[in-house]
Amino acid sequence: MRSYQIVEWGQPIELREYPTPTPEGTEVLLRITAAGICHSDLHINDGFFDLGEGKRVELAKLGAQLPLTLGHEIVGVVEALGPDAEGVGIGDARVAFPWIGCRQCRVCAREPEHYCLSPKFLGARTHGGYAEYVLVPHPKYLVEYEGIPTELACTYACAGLTAYSALKKLMPLEDDEHLLTIGAGGVGLSGVHIAPALTDAKLVVADVDPEKRAVARQAGAHETVDNSDPDAVAKVKDLSQGGVKAVIDFVGAPTTAQFGLDVMRKGGTLVVVGLYGGALSFPMPFFPQRALAIRGSYVGTLDELHEVIALGREGKVPPIPLDLRPLDAAPQAMADLRAGHVRGRVILKPDG
Numbered sequence: 001m002r003s004y005q006i007v008e009w010g011q012p013i014e015l016r017e018y019p020t021p022t023p024e025g026t027e028v029l030l031r032i033t034a035a036g037i038c039h040s041d042l043h044i045n046d047g048f049f050d051l052g053e054g055k056r057v058e059l060a061k062l063g064a065q066l067p068l069t070l071g072h073e074i075v076g077v078v079e080a081l082g083p084d085a086e087g088v089g090i091g092d093a094r095v096a097f098p099w100i101g102c103r104q105c106r107v108c109a110r111e112p113e114h115y116c117l118s119p120k121f122l123g124a125r126t127h128g129g130y131a132e133y134v135l136v137p138h139p140k141y142l143v144e145y146e147g148i149p150t151e152l153a154c155t156y157a158c159a160g161l162t163a164y165s166a167l168k169k170l171m172p173l174e175d176d177e178h179l180l181t182i183g184a185g186g187v188g189l190s191g192v193h194i195a196p197a198l199t200d201a202k203l204v205v206a207d208v209d210p211e212k213r214a215v216a217r218q219a220g221a222h223e224t225v226d227n228s229d230p231d232a233v234a235k236v237k238d239l240s241q242g243g244v245k246a247v248i249d250f251v252g253a254p255t256t257a258q259f260g261l262d263v264m265r266k267g268g269t270l271v272v273v274g275l276y277g278g279a280l281s282f283p284m285p286f287f288p289q290r291a292l293a294i295r296g297s298y299v300g301t302l303d304e305l306h307e308v309i310a311l312g313r314e315g316k317v318p319p320i321p322l323d324l325r326p327l328d329a330a331p332q333a334m335a336d337l338r339a340g341h342v343r344g345r346v347i348l349k350p351d352g
């Protein structure tokens with residue numbers, strides 16, 4: 001089988017050929033039909049996340065080993081089953097839940113698996129979807145998606161799930177409140193699409209790119225704002241009559257988080273999702289005085305993947321723009337994404 005792998009941190013991914021694996025125990029072998037390229041794949045390829053002030057966290061120190069096949073947005077068809085794998089059959093089309101824990105630690109026993117201290121995430125710790133086949137450790141991680149196009153369904157495993165889980169952390173929101181989302185790229189745009197399924201609150205979308213703001217308006221945003229505009233904070237406070245109740249920062253840069261904190265009213269909550277990087281500096285007295293909350297949201301749970309796919313199957317999640325490419329275009333697609341030359345989600349098609 002062909003796999004595109006990180007062979008050296010920070011270098012372009014390379015094609016490697018391996019024997020197609022045989023599933024053991026409860027494992028399921030999927031023949032991959034679509035795999036999304038996520039912005040965080042660039043960070044994984046780099047091998048570190050920027051913590052700001054010259055500090056980094058290295059993936060090698062978090063347990064990632066090379067070579068590693070990237071790709072955590074995976075859809076495939078069941079090709080083979082281990083002797084103990086039950087609940088799916090050969091030929092079934094499924095989305096793979098990639099945020100898998102070790103399934104042995106105390107965290108995995110009672111909390112969402114993606115909080116595991118030694119995770120086995122597909123495409124980040126174990127081999128993922130930039131390949132012709134992938135091994136999934138148990139059939140319970142496979143979700144049916146009938147009614148959603150295959151190329152779109154893979155995006156639910158990260159972009160859709162991440163947006164959905166972040167939104168859920170802010171619910172309920174009343175219909176006369178305002179929800180601000182910052183960043184209308186891949187995951188942020190999924191958030192714009194999914195928000196109306198969860199709340200009637202007024203959605204304000206901030207992005208520095210006028211094209212992305214236009215896309216957000218078409219997708220149903222009540223208002224859009226250019227967060228690089230010096231008057232942006234005043235504008236959002238004005239249109240929300242004193243500040244927004246909830247913010248999701250899909251960028252995760254110091255400037256965007258600062259913007260989110262500045263436009264919130266007392267009692268507001270900022271959920272940070274994006275992994276752009278850097279460090280935030282904020283006056284401590286504002287936390288108590290304005291009763292603010294900041295929390296992070298990282299991907300989502302298996303239950304939430306079932307929920308957001310159910311919304312998609314009901315037609316409640318309009319599609320995000322897709323850019324379909326053959327598997328062998330993976331290195332070029334990553335370069336294009338890094339250069340900012342991609343609109344919508346790049347989907348690799350091993351059979352295309």
Ligand SMILES: [Zn+2]
Pocket residue numbers: 038039040041072158159
């Ligand atoms: Zn992702």
Ligand SMILES: [Zn+2]
Pocket residue numbers: 101102103104105106107108116117118119
């Ligand atoms: Zn665990």
